[in-house]
Amino acid sequence: MISDEFKILFTGPMGAGKTTAITALSDQQCVSTEVVNTDLTQCDKETTTVGLDYGHIDIPGGGGVRLYGTPGQERFRFMWSILANNAAGVIVLLNGEHPELEDHTATFVDAFWQQGKMPMVVGVGRLASDDFETIERITETLMRRQIAAPVFSVDVRNKDDVLLLVEALLCQIEANELEMVEA
């Protein structure tokens, strides 16, 4: 039986939409640590998260899902392990248009898989609706690492898309817990 309150983590490179996804999902006002972005060469956006994002999905009848977001830049890597502590699973968000998409996949998947092989789901944004090749490439990257994580094309501004990622992750978490009970 899974507990009625658990923590999941959103991670991924700068500009992948972690803050947007958590804001889209949260039933409560989000905690944000966004500041002015001075490195427009890395990502052309006005603000960037430097600490964490926090939101909460309330489940009727009690309990809920705590949504944590990491900063995306490598210089904030120290926050990744702090935030991963006690997380039940991780959603890796990627920008499908980014030229370094494959490096980003490897960096974030490896960083969080090494935290203890936690259940994982990958969401890829900004993909054309018929771009199955990119999804396949990312799936192959995961398979080479023997990671069984579903990969979805998503629009992080769309609550239903982000909810799909969370539901897929919750299924993974539940399956994992059942496996542990049966073992």
Next chain:
Amino acid sequence: MRSQSPLSKTATMVAMKELEAFKESTPGLTSLVLLTSDGFEVASLQVNKDSASRLAAMGSSLSAISSAIAKEAGLSECSRLIVESDEGVVAVMQVPNVTPALALAIVADDASLLGQLLWGAKNCCAALSEKLKK
């Protein structure tokens, strides 16, 4: 790693002079890093490049989380935060009214006196604000 500092060379030299003056007048100071709010080092004293970069990133995270807690508690912006241990102090203080937003991370050992350290840091940040204001 970014290619260009958000401060000009002249502004960086001015900032370095202020850091040096703070260091000279304050016992126990071991490292100083002036950082942007998004975690880049723009000037530092008595710390190697890697440590300065890490201190800058951690300083910005702590500063942003402190501001979020202050906001949650109904307080205005967090102007400084202090981490104390038996062996010394780490403080991060905002430099007021500058663009881009800057903060000063201060590391001191147990030879420092907290009051003196914070007073010196406040004066240093005020001087930085005055000289870097655009």
